[in-house]
């Protein structure tokens with residue numbers, strides 16, 4: 001590499017010499033020549049890093065090994081570089097001149113997650129056996145899905161096989177983000193109680209092939225993952241994995257941030273966990289998993305983990321009167337929380353039926369909430385400020401006068417809106433799902449340092465249904481006069497009058513026009529990451545840019561698999 005670099009630099013230096021001579025010969029047009037020469041030099045200076053980069057790449061991609069292997073029944077010329085393995089069929093010329101039907105092929109090492117030596121063994125034989133060659137385990141993309149595939153390279157020479165095996169192993173070990181030891185949490189009660197089965201069938205075999213060791217906790221109750229996370233020796237692991245639905249994911253994320261705060265002795269300020277989190281979807285909606293994988297598919301999720309694909313993700317803190325409630329990705333108040341509350345009361349129903357029942361019933365009893373929303377619009381200045389002031393206090397908000405639209409406090413400009421709202425959502429990730437491929441919050445990204453505030457004002461039932469329907473069709477869900485969206489870095493939502501939440505039994509008698517007003521200090525229900533959370537009537541949500549690292553990638557749109565039949 002050094003030699004090549006030296007050669008390319010000296011070539012560049014030699015190229016410069018004739019020009020210097022030209023300048024000296026023609027004194028009359030010296031200025032013009034000087035100008036031309038300056039321009040050429042500038043151009044060369046611009047091109048230099050590019051030339052070096054190309055040389056660098058060529059050198060990086062120089063052949064490490066070359067040998068003959070059989071792929072299927074035919075011999076191939078196989079080349080290994082630092083980035084790829086390529087094979088070309090070796091075809092002897094035939095007297096009839098028949099064209100070769102075999103194609104050359106390539107697999108990138110970034111997609112290879114394991115290499116194994118193949119031996120011929122008799123039934124029951126545990127060790128030894130004649131060498132057959134190598135098996136390369138790699139991942140293939142099919143749309144958003146990542147699928148496992150195997151390349152068999154046959155050569156019975158032990159020396160040849162060993163040389164290739166150790167070189168390939170060495171190259172794969174250079175991928176530093178790939179985990180070797182993982183802490184795994186499985187929620188056996190998620191959705192259809194299939195999380196343990198999903199892990200055993202789709203994830204454990206892949207981890208075994210990729211030589212990833214695991215320490216598994218099957219959670220026994222709500223909060224179990226949090227208590228284990230508080231005490232376990234995290235520095236032994238390379239990552240954490242959660243097998244479950246959005247509620248389990250939110251609990252593990254919350255636990256990881258709290259643990260990082262504890263370790264850093266930072267009681268006020270959220271601290272980014274050192275370990276990444278992998279999510280194996282086993283819930284009913286799985287929007288967090290879908291937002292970083294683009295598909296709800298456990299093998300794809302496991303593949304992102306073994307290949308060490310890392311994605312930074314923004315998170316929110318939810319607090320009330322200075323007290324942190326939890327960290328999470330999304331919160332819904334109004335319609336989203338009311339329908340979840342109704343669904344939770346019918347846990348005995350099959351999940352799709354339960355959701356449809358809850359949606360239809362909540363639509364039938366649609367009622368707005370009187371709220372005041374104060375938000376800090378997201379921009380670079382505000383984002384920096386929000387990073388600095390990420391304590392959970394309400395100091396700044398206490399200074400907000402009522403009914404003002406824009407209030408400047410220091411350098412922060414808070415905007416306040418007030419009225420009747422059918423639904424208020426705050427999402428720091430797009431919340432993709434197969435039903436809503438572009439997500440509940442298509443205007444936000446995984447790591448843009450802001451969240452989407454979607455406030456749906458009071459409207460007729462039919463207008464509200466139109467707005468909801470447009471989520472699953474294409475777009476235009478926000479182009480209604482009663483819908484407002486804002487990119488925010490913080491928001492405070494204050495319920496002005498608390499409407500009672502009548503018991504299901506008495507719902508039939510519930511008045512259609514006059515909600516029961518309760519006394520001050522009563523709590524209200526929120527849907528936070530698919531979990532029903534009771535909070536005081538004042539909630540502060542702050543965005544914490546890139547607070548967590550998830551195994552996955554940035555995804556624009558999820559693969560659409562099913563359509564929602566309920567509305």
Ligand SMILES: Nc1ncnc2c1ncn2[C@@H]1O[C@H](COP(=O)(O)OP(=O)(O)OP(=O)(O)O)[C@@H](O)[C@H]1O
Nearest residue numbers: 190191219220221222244245246247248283284285
């Ligand atoms: N053994 C357990 N028994 C009961 N609850 C548990 C157990 N383990 C974890 N939990 C809790 O169950 C809650 C819900 O989990 P999760 O979101 O995985 O399932 P789900 O609600 O069925 O899925 P989804 O949110 O996709 O509908 C989490 O808050 C978690 O803390």
